[in-house]
Amino acid sequence: MSDQALETVSEISALRxxxxxxxQQGATIGFVPTMGALHAGHTSLIEAADxxxxxxxxxIYVNPTQFGPDEDFERYPRVLEQxxxxxxxxxxxxxxxxxxxxMYPDGYSTDVTxxxxxxxxxxxxxxxxxxxxxxxxxxxxLSCLPDIAYFGAKDFQQQAIIRRMCxxxxxxxxxxxxxxxxxxxxxxxxxxxxxxxxxEREAGLSLxxxxxxxxxxxxxxxxxxxxxxxxxQQLLNATPLLKLDYATIADPTTLExxxxxxxxxxxxxAARVGTTRLIDNCQLxxxxxxxx
Amino acid sequence: MSDQALETVSEISALRxxxxxxxQQGATIGFVPTMGALHAGHTSLIEAADxxxxxxxxxIYVNPTQFGPDEDFERYPRVLEQxxxxxxxxxxxxxxxxxxxxMYPDGYSTDVTxxxxxxxxxxxxxxxxxxxxxxxxxxxxLSCLPDIAYFGAKDFQQQAIIRRMCxxxxxxxxxxxxxxxxxxxxxxxxxxxxxxxxxEREAGLSLxxxxxxxxxxxxxxxxxxxxxxxxxQQLLNATPLLKLDYATIADPTTLExxxxxxxxxxxxxAARVGTTRLIDNCQLxxxxxxxx
Numbered sequence: 291m292s293d294q295a296l297e298t299v300s301e302i303s304a305l306r307x308x309x310x311x312x313x314q315q316g317a318t319i320g321f322v323p324t325m326g327a328l329h330a331g332h333t334s335l336i337e338a339a340d341x342x343x344x345x346x347x348x349x350i351y352v353n354p355t356q357f358g359p360d361e362d363f364e365r366y367p368r369v370l371e372q373x374x375x376x377x378x379x380x381x382x383x384x385x386x387x388x389x390x391x392x393m394y395p396d397g398y399s400t401d402v403t404x405x406x407x408x409x410x411x412x413x414x415x416x417x418x419x420x421x422x423x424x425x426x427x428x429x430x431x432l433s434c435l436p437d438i439a440y441f442g443a444k445d446f447q448q449q450a451i452i453r454r455m456c457x458x459x460x461x462x463x464x465x466x467x468x469x470x471x472x473x474x475x476x477x478x479x480x481x482x483x484x485x486x487x488x489x490e491r492e493a494g495l496s497l498x499x500x501x502x503x504x505x506x507x508x509x510x511x512x513x514x515x516x517x518x519x520x521x522x523q524q525l526l527n528a529t530p531l532l533k534l535d536y537a538t539i540a541d542p543t544t545l546e547x548x549x550x551x552x553x554x555x556x557x558x559x560a561a562r563v564g565t566t567r568l569i570d571n572c573q574l575x576x577x578x579x580x581x582x
Numbered sequence: 583m584s585d586q587a588l589e590t591v592s593e594i595s596a597l598r599x600x601x602x603x604x605x606q607q608g609a610t611i612g613f614v615p616t617m618g619a620l621h622a623g624h625t626s627l628i629e630a631a632d633x634x635x636x637x638x639x640x641x642i643y644v645n646p647t648q649f650g651p652d653e654d655f656e657r658y659p660r661v662l663e664q665x666x667x668x669x670x671x672x673x674x675x676x677x678x679x680x681x682x683x684x685m686y687p688d689g690y691s692t693d694v695t696x697x698x699x700x701x702x703x704x705x706x707x708x709x710x711x712x713x714x715x716x717x718x719x720x721x722x723x724l725s726c727l728p729d730i731a732y733f734g735a736k737d738f739q740q741q742a743i744i745r746r747m748c749x750x751x752x753x754x755x756x757x758x759x760x761x762x763x764x765x766x767x768x769x770x771x772x773x774x775x776x777x778x779x780x781x782e783r784e785a786g787l788s789l790x791x792x793x794x795x796x797x798x799x800x801x802x803x804x805x806x807x808x809x810x811x812x813x814x815q816q817l818l819n820a821t822p823l824l825k826l827d828y829a830t831i832a833d834p835t836t837l838e839x840x841x842x843x844x845x846x847x848x849x850x851x852a853a854r855v856g857t858t859r860l861i862d863n864c865q866l867x868x869x870x871x872x873x874x
Contacts, residue, residue, distance in 0.1 A: 302752060397836070400716075400750035401695045424692075425751075432724075432752040458692035459717075460594060460724040544689070 296378040298385045302433045305386050309347065309434060317344035321436030321463075322382070323427060326350040327367040327481035331471040333380040335440040338468050340381030347434050348377050349386040351393065356422030367481055386434070393429060402428045404458070407451045407545055411558060412569065415535060423448055424455050431456070431463055438464045442471075444478050446556060446571040450545055470570070472498065478570045485566045489531060493563045496529040497570040500537060504557045504574060511577045513551045515539050526561060535560040535567075542573065551576045588670040590677045594725045597678050601639065601726060609636035613728030613755075614674070615719060618642040619659040619773035623763040625672040627732040630760050632673030639726050640669050641678040643685065648714030659773055678726070685721060694720045696750070699743045699837055703850060704861065707827060715740055716747050723748070723755055730756045734763075736770050738848060738863040742837055762862070764790065770862045777858045785823040785855045789862040792817045792829060796849045796866060803869045805843045807831050818853060827852040827859075834865065843868045 299305050309319055320343030322335045339346040350373055357363035370387070377385050401421055407413075408420035431439060441449040449467045456463055471479045476498035477491065486494060500522040507518050522537040540547050542556045555574040560567065591597050601611055612635030614627045631638040642665055649655035662679070669677050693713055699705075700712035723731060733741040741759045748755055763771045768790035769783065778786060792814040799810050814829040832839050834848045847866040852859065 306754070395749075397746070398750055399697050399699060400747050401693075401697065402751070403693045403695065405691050405693065407691060429750075429752050432754060435754065454689070455692050457687075458690055458721075459694070460721050462598070462724060462727065 296374065296382060296385060298374065298387060300387050300389065300392065302388065302392060305347070305384070305433060306435070308384055309345070309436075312345040318438070319343060319434070319436040320346045321431070321434045321439045322346070322348045323430045323439065323441075324348060324350055324373075325352045325366065325481070326373045327369055327484075328373045328376045329471075329479045329481060331442050331444060331479040333376055334471050335442060335468050336377060336380035336382050338466065339438065339440050342438060342466070343436075345384070346382045347384045347386055347436065348382045349388070349430055349434070351386075351388050351426070351430075353393070353422060353426040354390065355394075355425060356419050358416055358419065361416075362482070362485075367484060388433075393426065401425050402455065402459070404451045404455050407447070407454055410545060411447050411536060411538075411540075412560060413447075415560075420448070420451055424451060427452055428455065428459065428461065431461055436463055438466050440466050440468055443467050443571070443573075444470045444480065444569070446542075446558060446569075447545060450543065470572075476502075478568075480568070482566055482568070486563065490563045490566065493529050493531040494561075494566075494568050496526050496532055497559045497561060497568055500525045500559060501557055501570060501572045504539070505572060508551075508555075508574045509577055513576070515549055515551060518557075522557065522559065526559065531563055533562045535562065537561075539574065588666065588674060588677060590666065590679060592679050592681065592684065594680065594684060597639070597676070597725060598727070600676055601637070601728075604637040610730070611635060611726070611728040612638045613723070613726045613731045614638070614640045615722045615731065615733075616640060616642055616665075617644045617658065617773070618665045619661055619776075620665045620668045621763075621771045621773060623734050623736060623771040625668055626763050627734060627760050628669060628672035628674050630758065631730065631732050634730060634758070635728075637676070638674045639676045639678055639728065640674045641680070641722050641726070643678075643680050643718070643722075645685070645714060645718040646682065647686075647717060648711050650708055650711065653708075654774070654777075659776060680725075685718065693717050694747065694751070696743045696747050699739070699746055702837060703739050703828060703830075703832075704852060705739070707852075712740070712743055716743060719744055720747065720751065720753065723753055728755055730758050732758050732760055735759050735863070735865075736762045736772065736861070738834075738850060738861075739837060742835065762864075768794075770860075772860070774858055774860070778855065782823055782855045782858065785821050786853075786858075786860050788818050788821040788824055789851045789853060789860055792851055793849055793862060793864040796831070797864060800843075800847075800866045801869055805868070807841055807843060810849075814849065814851065818851065823855055825854045827854065829853075831866065 320339030402424045403421050413420050453465050504518050526534045537559045539557050542554050558571045560569045612631030694716045695713050705712050745757050818826045829851045831849050834846050850863045852861045
């Protein structure tokens with residue numbers, strides 16, 4: 291916990307200087323990379339970092355390379371003043387706000403790609419999305435050089451890919467994945483929920499309902515994975531306004547579909563409601579095993 | 583300069599522990615990544631690191647992913663005992679010898695790619711070579727976390743790509759490119775020279791002769807780049823046993839061919855002599871400009 295005033299920097303050199311100075315004083319450095327438009331999901335990550343670490347850096351940067359040409363880069367919410375207030379309240383010490391001239395200077399030419407994991411699930415429809423994510427996250431991590439970086443479980447595939455990438459490239463950081471934060475109606479928090487009309491929001495609740503259904507079935511001893519998937523899909527396909535992309539059960543590390551019950555499993559759903567793409571997930575543990 | 587005994591490690595955790603301990607004592611860390619089979623070119627890099635830095639790490643690892651399927655990975659020379667003696671004599675403090683189970687563990691899935699620079703020159707014939715190089719160099723740099731890493735100018739395109747990659751990914755290291763070391767007959771040192779017969783070696787001397795010709799023409803005030811290239815190519819094409827791949831003059835940063843004289847230029851040659859591929863280069867400065 292720290293009660294110092296919130297600082298902000300844009301340049302990487304200024305960020306590094308402040309982080310190095312704190313590290314030299316023995317501080318552990320926590321890092322929460324964000325695209326801004328912060329909600330309670332983000333602030334829970336900042337609070338987790340503040341609980342673990344002496345100095346907490348939050349980055350706010352809407353990374354163009356992870357948006358497809360038909361996606362919402364232009365209209366993605368940008369509310370820096372509100373974000374800074376939320377960072378301060380949640381315990382951040384430093385907010386880093388690079389711009390695109392800093393992150394992708396003239397002549398920029400390098401990609402980081404996590405092959406297998408990036409082509410499935412979200413990657414099957416969002417071409418190049420994860421390459422954009424892995425490249426910017428490498429850059430953010432190597433600019434800040436934190437001890438621990440915090441990601442939300444809501445973007446489950448993203449955190450799995452980032453874990454694989456950090457392991458593969460020997461990026462010297464620990465990855466901490468924090469639980470999904472939900473509104474009282476069950477909708478997983480997302481900056482994109484702001485796009486939903488009241489009817490669309492009601493439709494969006496089917497994602498968390500389908501996940502609860504899967505949890506209940508597994509808790510009740512159901513071991514037929516195909517049956518659990520079919521139940522989720524039936525609930526989702528019966529929802530007006532909702533167009534299901536996938537509802538599946540996978541291994542939490544490889545993200546490969548599974549056909550038989552195993553000790554760790556994750557149920558993953560993606561659907562479009564109107565023009566808004568929603569995702570949600572939950573980890574599942576068979577009845578005999580203690581849930582982690 | 584240090585006169586401590588040479589240590590060797592294989593595991594990344596052991597490497598990091600030793601480097602972190604020296605850094606904590608205030609040491610600057612120099613790093614020379616190699617594939618072993620060390621010659622005076624490599625030892626000049628170790629000596630340069632020893633002159634600049636308090637603690638010098640040399641890695642020896644023959645990286646399979648930068649060899650093509652028809653290239654010489656299997657027969658690439660592996661002479662660890664000799665290499666260790668040369669490292670000690672040149673001033674190395676620590677030799678890191680990871681193996682493939684450490685560098686590419688089960689499930690490994692990540693590539694680093696520097697797009698434009700990797701497709702031209704060497705990259706035009708050696709598909710995926712530079713992706714293998716940039717991926718392993720990222721891993722080596724992030725495992726060791728040196729202050730300065732040393733590369734030879736003989737692999738000119740490689741050092742240009744690595745500079746671009748470190749800049750693009752914000753890898754916190756300074757890249758130091760050291761001059762080509764040549765045998766007395768002018769042949770640029772390379773571990774692959776061991777493959778050459780006496781006749782092939784004589785043919786290989788045409789590379790450095792062609793570069794000297796280009797230097798002489800530029801020094802004499804020749805400003806017609808096409809004419810200089812043609813002279814190099816004529817000399818090389820007239821050499822028995824030698825099959826020219828390219829002989830060109832390029833911008834040292836972008837590696838794009840140039841057609842008019844500029845203050846910094848590099849002449850680059852690649853040729854096959856028998857089954858051995860040879861490369862060489864030299865920087866050129868027009869007569870009016872002081873050569874850097």
